[in-house]
Amino acid sequence: MRGKKEVLFDYWDRRIPLLVPGETIIPAVMPFPNYVSPEKEVEKSLEAPIGAPPLKELALKAKGEKIVIAHDDPNRPAQPRRLIISTVLKILGEAGIPDEDIYLLSANGNHPKRPEAQFKAYYGDKIYPRFRSPGGNSRIIDHDCNDEKKLEKMGVSDLGDWVEANRLLCEAGLFIYCGQIIPTNWGGYTGTGVVIGLGSTRSISSTHSLEVVNHPESCHGDPRTMLYRKHKQAIMAKIESYTGKRVFYVDAILGEDAEIAQIFSGYSPEINEPTWAAADKLFGADVPQADVFIVGIPRFVAYGETSNPLISLAFAATPPRIWRNRHLLREGGVVIALTACNGQIDEHAHPSYRDVLNLFRGCHSCSDLVKYEEQFYHRDDLNFKYAFGHAYAPLHAFWLLYESQYILDRASKVIFAGVPGAQVHNAPLQLEGTGGPGAVRDLGCVPARSFDDAWKMAESIVGRSPVVVASPNYWTTPFRPFFNVV
Numbered sequence: 505m506r507g508k509k510e511v512l513f514d515y516w517d518r519r520i521p522l523l524v525p526g527e528t529i530i531p532a533v534m535p536f537p538n539y540v541s542p543e544k545e546v547e548k549s550l551e552a553p554i555g556a557p558p559l560k561e562l563a564l565k566a567k568g569e570k571i572v573i574a575h576d577d578p579n580r581p582a583q584p585r586r587l588i589i590s591t592v593l594k595i596l597g598e599a600g601i602p603d604e605d606i607y608l609l610s611a612n613g614n615h616p617k618r619p620e621a622q623f624k625a626y627y628g629d630k631i632y633p634r635f636r637s638p639g640g641n642s643r644i645i646d647h648d649c650n651d652e653k654k655l656e657k658m659g660v661s662d663l664g665d666w667v668e669a670n671r672l673l674c675e676a677g678l679f680i681y682c683g684q685i686i687p688t689n690w691g692g693y694t695g696t697g698v699v700i701g702l703g704s705t706r707s708i709s710s711t712h713s714l715e716v717v718n719h720p721e722s723c724h725g726d727p728r729t730m731l732y733r734k735h736k737q738a739i740m741a742k743i744e745s746y747t748g749k750r751v752f753y754v755d756a757i758l759g760e761d762a763e764i765a766q767i768f769s770g771y772s773p774e775i776n777e778p779t780w781a782a783a784d785k786l787f788g789a790d791v792p793q794a795d796v797f798i799v800g801i802p803r804f805v806a807y808g809e810t811s812n813p814l815i816s817l818a819f820a821a822t823p824p825r826i827w828r829n830r831h832l833l834r835e836g837g838v839v840i841a842l843t844a845c846n847g848q849i850d851e852h853a854h855p856s857y858r859d860v861l862n863l864f865r866g867c868h869s870c871s872d873l874v875k876y877e878e879q880f881y882h883r884d885d886l887n888f889k890y891a892f893g894h895a896y897a898p899l900h901a902f903w904l905l906y907e908s909q910y911i912l913d914r915a916s917k918v919i920f921a922g923v924p925g926a927q928v929h930n931a932p933l934q935l936e937g938t939g940g941p942g943a944v945r946d947l948g949c950v951p952a953r954s955f956d957d958a959w960k961m962a963e964s965i966v967g968r969s970p971v972v973v974a975s976p977n978y979w980t981t982p983f984r985p986f987f988n989v990v
């Protein structure tokens with residue numbers, strides 16, 4: 505019998521020790537240094553951008569027009585955003601652009617619009633008062649993916665995508681977008697975020713449809729060959745063709761404590777390859793193809809609490825999609841997610857989730873769900889909660905299932921280990937009717953009381969000497985890998 509080793513895994517609001525096979529591979533990205541003088545490095549990037557004139561030159565040409573600084577929605581770290589926006593504002597000021605001509609735009613995509621208090625905390629005391637006066641006037645704008653008065657229909661991309669985006673892309677004399685670069689199943693890397701962050705629901709549906717996001721050419725982590733990325737770039741090209749203007753991107757790679765480690769600015773697609781090449785060197789981790797993949801799931805992730813079964817599924821299914829060369833999980837392998845998923849859904853933040861899950865219970869696969877999208881798109885109750893209640897837009901739940909279908913199909917079992925029963929020591933009390941283990945089964949996954957129980961299930965499928973790859977802290981480390989399967 506193989507030996508065991510103890511590893512600390514994320515689980516709810518703590519890290520728990522688990523005994524895993526001694527030969528378990530734990531891929532690690534070596535920590536990389538942050539800039540010593542990040543503000544100077546951001547200034548240098550803005551003075552010599554990739555494929556674009558210096559920002560100050562662009563600002564001088566746009567003088568007297570509206571200037572928009574957009575950014576990824578505030579579930580990304582605030583500190584680097586503050587530094588970048590402050591540096592951009594400094595350059596705009598040197599070009600003679602008055603504050604009243606500058607607008608901040610939160611690119612939320614289908615994510616919730618933010619309460620004013622969150623923007624105040626996000627921007628900080630130096631930026632926020634410049635855009636929000638005590639009298640109520642505000643130049644801080646929350647993107648709304650359903651507000652037709654604030655959206656511009658721009659036609660169809662070369663790949664047939666419906667293109668509709670925030671009207672400020674047309675109105676601005678200079679449009680600046682600040683983003684972050686991390687490995688992701690959506691395009692290989694994040695970055696160049698206008699297409700998703702500022703799209704309408706129908707436009708985002710072009711990239712988030714089941715036929716695109718679950719296409720074999722989208723189910724990997726290489727941005728250079730990914731079908732999803734090709735659609736994203738085609739939409740970007742259509743936006744710029746329609747507006748007659750280029751979007752100026754400022755994208756950062758973050759290191760320890762969410763500080764800036766590298767910065768890239770310029771136009772897309774010109775900025776793409778230099779950004780990806782740098783990220784390739786930082787984030788790659790060589791691993792063998794796994795019979796079993798184990799991932800720790802913390803309590804809070806970008807979409808909310810992982811007591812929500814759809815959120816737990818999405819964050820269990822994402823890492824095995826971020827592979828290159830070969831699939832990370834062999835066909836018929838097993839995924840074990842350490843998650844305190846009790847079936848509880850925050851109905852204020854995720855009002856469509858339970859209804860979508862109830863529909864999914866009666867479907868053979870995600871493909872059966874597609875016919876319900878239009879119905880949810882026109883649900884007045886859900887759209888009202890999105891517009892005025894800081895909720896996710898109605899179709900968001902569909903897309904979490906679509907992105908997860910790949911691993912549901914590839915794995916023999918996706919096991920949620922540590923699923924609470926009626927009570928559990930480190931998770932909220934299970935509400936009556938929320939489902940607990942039953943909610944996990946409704947997803948097509950398997951509940952297990954403990955990791956040991958999950959491991960016994962896995963061994964019955966893959967044998968007693970499987971190749972095991974584990975990411976104990978995938979969602980809580982800034983050094984998140986893509987998996988180079990060798």
